[in-house]
Amino acid sequence: MRVFPHFVFTGFSNCYLVAPDGPGPATLVDPGIFDGELLKLIEKNKLYISTVLITHTHDSHIEGIKTLAKIYEAGIYAFRETVLDFKTRVIRQGDKIKCGELLFEVIELPGHSRDSLAFKIGNYLFTGDTLTAGLIGTVVHAYARGLLISSIKQKLFNLEDSVYIFPGHGPPTTIGIERLYNNALKQAL
Amino acid sequence: MFGHQTCEHPSCNNTALHLSEYCSQHLADKQSYIEKISAFINENTEFYGLNLSGITVSKLNFSQKSIRFCNFSHSEFTQCNFVKSSLYMVFADFSVFKSCDFSHSSMKWTVLSGSLMEDCNFLESDLVRSAFVGAETKNCKFNNSDLYSSRFVSAKLHHTEFMDCNILRTHFEQTLLDEVSFKYSNMAEAYFDKEVGPA
Numbered sequence: 001m002r003v004f005p006h007f008v009f010t011g012f013s014n015c016y017l018v019a020p021d022g023p024g025p026a027t028l029v030d031p032g033i034f035d036g037e038l039l040k041l042i043e044k045n046k047l048y049i050s051t052v053l054i055t056h057t058h059d060s061h062i063e064g065i066k067t068l069a070k071i072y073e074a075g076i077y078a079f080r081e082t083v084l085d086f087k088t089r090v091i092r093q094g095d096k097i098k099c100g101e102l103l104f105e106v107i108e109l110p111g112h113s114r115d116s117l118a119f120k121i122g123n124y125l126f127t128g129d130t131l132t133a134g135l136i137g138t139v140v141h142a143y144a145r146g147l148l149i150s151s152i153k154q155k156l157f158n159l160e161d162s163v164y165i166f167p168g169h170g171p172p173t174t175i176g177i178e179r180l181y182n183n184a185l186k187q188a189l
Numbered sequence: 190m191f192g193h194q195t196c197e198h199p200s201c202n203n204t205a206l207h208l209s210e211y212c213s214q215h216l217a218d219k220q221s222y223i224e225k226i227s228a229f230i231n232e233n234t235e236f237y238g239l240n241l242s243g244i245t246v247s248k249l250n251f252s253q254k255s256i257r258f259c260n261f262s263h264s265e266f267t268q269c270n271f272v273k274s275s276l277y278m279v280f281a282d283f284s285v286f287k288s289c290d291f292s293h294s295s296m297k298w299t300v301l302s303g304s305l306m307e308d309c310n311f312l313e314s315d316l317v318r319s320a321f322v323g324a325e326t327k328n329c330k331f332n333n334s335d336l337y338s339s340r341f342v343s344a345k346l347h348h349t350e351f352m353d354c355n356i357l358r359t360h361f362e363q364t365l366l367d368e369v370s371f372k373y374s375n376m377a378e379a380y381f382d383k384e385v386g387p388a
Contacts, residue, residue, distance in 0.1 A: 002190055012338070124190075133340045134323070135340075170338055170339075170360075171318045177322055180323055181323030
């Protein structure tokens with residue numbers, strides 16, 4: 001399996017192309033943009049997008065769906081029933097999503113937003129804005145912050161230190177790094 | 190992505206090192222492995238999907254080489270030359286870099302979190318969207334570099350220079366700044382001492 005990060009310059013966010021080792025169906029996580037560079041990356045590797053996974057429905061993570069839908073007939077998986085007027089396949093905690101040989105597991109992580117999800121495949125975890133390198137996601141009030149922190153502690157910190165995290169903003173990290181250095185989470189322990 | 194083969198030592202689940210059937214913990218002859226991997230690095234210019242986790246090397250020449258999707262975690266590099274190298278999605282967390290030169294390098298989506306960097310140069314480099322979370326620097330120079338969207342959260346920076354750097358959206362929250370210079374850098378556009386997550 002391969003993971004290609006793609007910087008979404010309009011929303012300063014990250015989109016990820018998750019692909020098998022060879023050609024075939026691939027997954028896009030959080031298409032905040034769908035531009036020529038991303039299309040070239042997909043085509044050059046003889047891939048096609050069959051699955052779109054949405055960690056949450058903030059604009060910088062979904063705007064590319066409009067262009068993508070004109071090129072690929074991909075299933076859109078999200079917590080909400082619609083994203084930008086596109087009907088989705090609604091997913092919840094523990095659901096599995098198959099894309100060719102790739103199998104993603106859904107983890108619900110409310111806090112940054114009500115619809116926040118993470119997707120785990122093997123040793124790789126896509127956390128959206130819930131957990132990024134050294135930081136936790138922004139929240140609108142204290143209750144949401146508590147919810148976010150408890151979501152991370154219960155559902156992510158039970159994973160091994162070696163799990164790679166690919167967040168919605170900024171550089172990648174690992175569970176081990178966050179356990180040691182994420183101050184918001186350490187203070188809450 | 191970072192090596193496929195599992196270590197052949199019974200009951201070990203670690204990924205085997207590149208050009209070996211074992212992980213660094215179960216290498217029978219570490220010295221001959223270091224010689225073999227050093228020769229491999231010297232002979233090649235492009236590296237993809239290498240696992241070199243847990244090795245100790247010195248005076249290796251990575252200059253002008255492309256390193257993509259590699260795992261250098263828990264390793265030790267002394268006097269290694271990374272000048273004009275290109276690192277893309279490289280995990281070098283919890284590693285030690287002593288007297289290494291990364292000047293004029295390009296580092297994207299790269300992780301040096303939890304690492305110790307001593308007497309290292311990162312001059313005139315593109316260190317974009319890279320993680321130095323919890324890292325410790327001593328006598329390091331990042332002058333004239335682009336650190337856009339990189340993160341030094343919880344890092345300990347001693348006698349380190351960030352002169353004339355682009356630190357737009359660079360995070361320095363909870364960072365120990367001991368004799369650190371940001372002269373001519375755009376400090377107002379970086380995040381200091383306040384917990385700020387993504388929008």
